[in-house]
Amino acid sequence: MILPELGHWALILAFGIAILLATVPLIGAWLGDRLWMGVARPFAVAQMLMISAAFAALSLSFLTDDFSVKYVAGNSNTLLPWYYKLSAVWGGHEGSLLLWALILSGWTLAVALLSRSLPEEMVARVLGVMGIVNVGFLSFILFTSNPFLRLLTNTPTDGGDLNPLLQDIGLIMHPPLLYMGYVGFSVAFAFAIAALLGGQLDAAWARWSRPWTTVAWAFLTVGIALGSWWAYYELGWGGWWFWDPVENASLMPWLAGTALMHSLAVTEKRGLFKSWTVLLAIFAFSLSLLGTFLVRSGILTSVHAFAADPARGEFVLMLLLITIGGSLTLYALRAPAVKSRISFSERSRETFMLVNNIILVVATLTVLGGTLFPLAAEYFGKEVSVGAPYFNLMFMVLAPALVIFLGVGLSSQWKDTRPGVLLKQVPLLAVVSVPVAFVIPLWMGELTFSAVLGMFLASWLIMATVRDVQHKCGSRGWRVGWLKTTRSFKGMVLGHLGLAVLIIGATLVSNYTVEKDVRMTPGDAHTLGDWVFRFDKMDHLQGPNYLSDQGHFTVETTEGKVVGQLHPEKRRYVVSGNMMTEAGIMAGLWRDLYISLGEKLPGDEVWAVRLHVKPFVRWLWLGGLLMALGGTLAVMDKRYRFRRSKPAPQPEVSSSDASSAALPGETS
Amino acid sequence: MMRRLVLFVPLVLFAVMALLFKVMIGHDPTELDLARKGQALPDFTLTDLQNPEQRWTQADLLGKPYLLNVWATWCPSCRAEHPVLVDLAQREGVRIVGLNYKDDRAAAQQWLVKLGDPYALTLFDEEGRFGLDLGVYGAPETYVVDAQGTLLYRHVGVVTQDVWRNTLAPLLNGPAGGSQ
Structure with a gap:
């Protein structure tokens, strides 16, 4: 079949279009040429079409078990159900990068379509900057991580199978949501860079980028919550956050994004903190890029790590230098350095929001430091491992400070209380x-x-x-x-x-989690808290691509009322030989009942079993969903819908400040 | 002018970080070179994790090749690795010696009760002295040691079925490891 080649061509075409998108509109904005600026939107559409075609080609190769494609052979198998074949598209390094590029093109298209009310120059610059980012990612894919490479001389008859940890509904959804968040921050980033390039760091800029930031943040929140939920039920030990480098990589942009969202509100409402907000926009997206880098360069070990490849590491470092280094240089040269003349008292809402912004940034840097410190120590020949105790301690200090100031801030008013x-x-x-x-x-x-x-x-x-x-x-x-x-x-x-x-x-x-490790054989019962766990029997099943020992447990209250059935499993994936524990969980708003099967002990059907009662564990993810819902609601505000007909209102800025913001070069 | 200089701070911090990445990029953490490769295991006298009265030295381990697995309860990756080790010990009868590294004795004992004990015996290296002699970089790490007590290989990071099949097993059962 020629399908992978078609996908490959589509990808190369997309790369070409991205290069045009990254250059022509930006030059047009510089020269003030409306024609050159005007091509940004059509290019954004064409880029999306080409990358979608490439993505579809790769998906079809997975669905049709085309093991002549190296990436398919390495990440799929004929025994996989179709939906895991589809999610296997982003189960490995190459495909997940393609998903990244697809989502970036999607955001670019969304900006192109929903920016009718924006000045032409701004649109051209924003789309151009997003084009630059996509050029980086597409070249990374094409030159170091091409998913369409073939194994034509010795095509395997079957694939090496998808990592069993990834064969799960949570993991079908987790990467796309997370990437929607990561990549979504590229919009705020592009707006910030466009504003720096244009020298117009006014409240209008904040107003435009605010809804985009909030949507990206909501996606990232759901993505992280989903990842935590997945770890909880799939890793089989009932934990929900491990301070693993890859988890940290997703937490850092979230913290910075939270700060950005709030800082944008102040900039829009009061015209304050302009330089700080721009820096946060650069910071949030840079951390998203850094997260991608840390996972893929192989310089940090992690359960999630993709294969290490120094060539890829060098390439990503180059990309980081260009995007982050470039934008920070631009920031240093162009951000307004004058002291704002808009005043606010130390009792104002502005003050408390600034304090919390700083706390969030300190939290971000704490995580960044904890993640990179072992690397720095290693360079100096020391061996250090920074683990959960460090992060837990830091957050036990920072989270209370944040919440206390948040409460005070909510009780205060703008300008002065x-x-x-x-x-x-x-x-x-x-x-x-x-x-x-x-x-x-x-x-x-x-x-x-x-x-x-x-x-x-x-x-x-x-x-x-x-x-x-x-x-x-x-x-x-x-x-x-x-x-x-x-x-x-x-x-x-x-x-x-x-x-x-x-x-x-x-x-x-x-x-208040209660756990108990017990040795059980069918017929046994154990009491834990207010519940009795009864081990009824053990089944030995064959799944599509695994063999399973499945336990049947009945949970009763101590009064003997049956609450439900739990079916924890121990699976052995045939192709790769990996063992997986599937916990049996009965979810509830007030508590989860959770059983994981340990190993089989000597004797007939004697098993080590771990019983857990986890109070309020659902509230973790419920809280995340509520936050994301809050973000969604905020974006649906009327003023964003009618922005087409009304010009952006002027913020409360004094005239001298507005002029100095427009000409930052002359103010320092 | 001072305020303009302040705006350069993020750029400078980023430059330092990029430099760190630059120097660290070449190295692959899962394949650290082993300074003591081909040499004997460093001398040690350590207590048994389960029994503080019992002391072990390198001489007690000679005779059969084994995997020396460095682990600790504070290490999340060790938890991910543990079921693989249990599987190797039970299913394939691999001889694994544990090195409990910079850990709490009671917590480590409880860990083995909870998650299963794949180790023929576990050395308790509370202060990490032996780990330092050995050149341990972090947990988990797994060393292949032959019957004469010679270090053959070090694997940094989680042992998976793939790592076992493709790297560790050939060394452990190979000519050097298998010669008894």
């Missing part, structure tokens, strides 16, 4: 939160420091949010008042409540 208001509002938060902080842990079991702290913070945040809603509703009453609020306000409320829910989940599951 009247003296005495904070002194009245803030103690009120504490009055409610302190009892909650003690009552809930006592009700759950033992009183521990981290449980008290966690519940205090969650309650503090919820109270501050509720007070803010109450304040917003004013005299109209809760129902009418709430309906009157804008969608972006509702989104903010939902996002902050999501964070509180996440904190509750993390606190309670870390403190």
Whole structure:
């Protein structure tokens, strides 16, 4: 079949189009040539068509088991169900890069289609910058990681199979969502670079890039939550975050993106923090690129790591130098260096948002430092391993600071808060939160420091949010008042409540999980907390590409009422010989019941079994979903829909500041 | 002017980081060269993880080739690796000696109870002295040692079925490893 060649040609064509997109509109914007600027949109469409064709060709090669394609042979197998064959497209290094490029083209197309109200120059620059990024990725694919390479001389009769860890519904969805987030930050990045190039770092710039940033952030949030959920049920030991370098790689852009989202709000509303916001936009996307680099260069070991290849590492480093180095140089030369004349007091919402922005950036740098420190130490001949204790300690300090300031910030007003208001509002938060902080842990079991702290913070945040809603509703009453609020306000409320829910989940599951390792044989029963786990029988099944030992367990309450059936499995994947544990989980809003099968012990059907009761574990991912939902709601705000007909309103900037922002070169 | 200089700070930080990547790129963490390759295992006297009274020296391990697996409870990758080791020990009867590295004795004992014990015996290297002599870079690491106590190979990172089949097994069962 010629299909892989067609895909390869489409990819080469896409590369050519990307080069045109990366040059012609930018030159046009520089010269002020409308014709040259005008080609940006058609190029964006053509690029998307070509990469979609390449992606479709690779997908079809997987579905038709074309093992003459090296990448297919390495990542698929005739025994795989069709949906895993499809998800295997991005199961390896080459294909996941192609997905990256596809998503980048998709975002580029979206910007091209939804930017009718923007000045022509801005559109040309934004699409051009996104084209540059895509040139980088497409050249990386074509020159070092081509998924269409053939094995024509000795085509294998069957493939080497997809890593069994990846044969899972969570992993079908996880990379696309995560990449939607990573790559989505390229839009904010492109807007920032375009603004620097054009010298127009005004509030309009922030207004345009805000919805894009929020959408990308929402995708990234869901992607990370999904990854955590997957690790929880698939790795079989009930953990949900491991501070693995690859997890850190996704957390860093998320933290920076969270800071960016909030900083953009201040820049749009008040015309403040312009340089800082631009830096965050560069920072968030650079960290997304860095994440890609860390996973693929093989310089850090990780469970997730793709095959190490120094040539690829060199190539990605070049790309990083050009994109990150280039944009930071541009930033250093063009960002406005004048002190803003817009004033705000130390009690204003601006101040608290700035403090939290700094905390988020410190958190990002903490993760970056912890991830890179072993590398630096190794260079100096020392052996260091930075693990969970370091990250947990840092976040036990930073998260409380963030939430405390968030609560205070929600109680404050823009520009200035009247003296005495904070002194009245803030103690009120504490009055409610302190009892909650003690009552809930006592009700759950033992009183521990981290449980008290966690519940205090969650309650503090919820109270501050509720007070803010109450304040917003004013005299109209809760129902009418709430309906009157804008969608972006509702989104903010939902996002902050999501964070509180996440904190509750993390606190309670870390403190009150009960686990027991037992030796069981069919007929045995064990009691754990309020539940009795009964081992009924053991089945030996054959799956499509694995052999399985499947346990049948019945869970009852201590009074003997049956709650449900659990079926933990131990699978042996035939082709690769890998062993996998599939946990049996009964999910619930208040607790999960979780059984993982250990090894078979000597004797007839004697098994090591691990029983867990995990309270509130679902709240972790529920919190993530709420945050993402909040972001989605915020983007659906009316002012974004009607932006076509109305020009961007002028922010509250003094005339002297606006002129200095337009001519940054003359101000320093 | 000062404020303009401040804007260069991110660029400088990035340059330092890029330099670090540049120098570290050539090395592949899973194939660190082994300074002591072909030499005898360094001397040690370590207690047994399960039994603090029991002391082991390198002489106790001679006679049969084995894998020396460096692990610790603080290492998440070790957890990912563990089922593979259990499988190798049970299914293929591979002789694996554990080196519990910079760890807590009680936590490590509990780990083996929970996850299964693939080790013929486990050395307890609380302060990491032996690990230092051996040149341990981090956990997990797995060394191939022949019957005469000579170090043949080091694998850095998680042992998978592939690593076992393609790299470790040929060395362990090969002419040097198998000659008893």
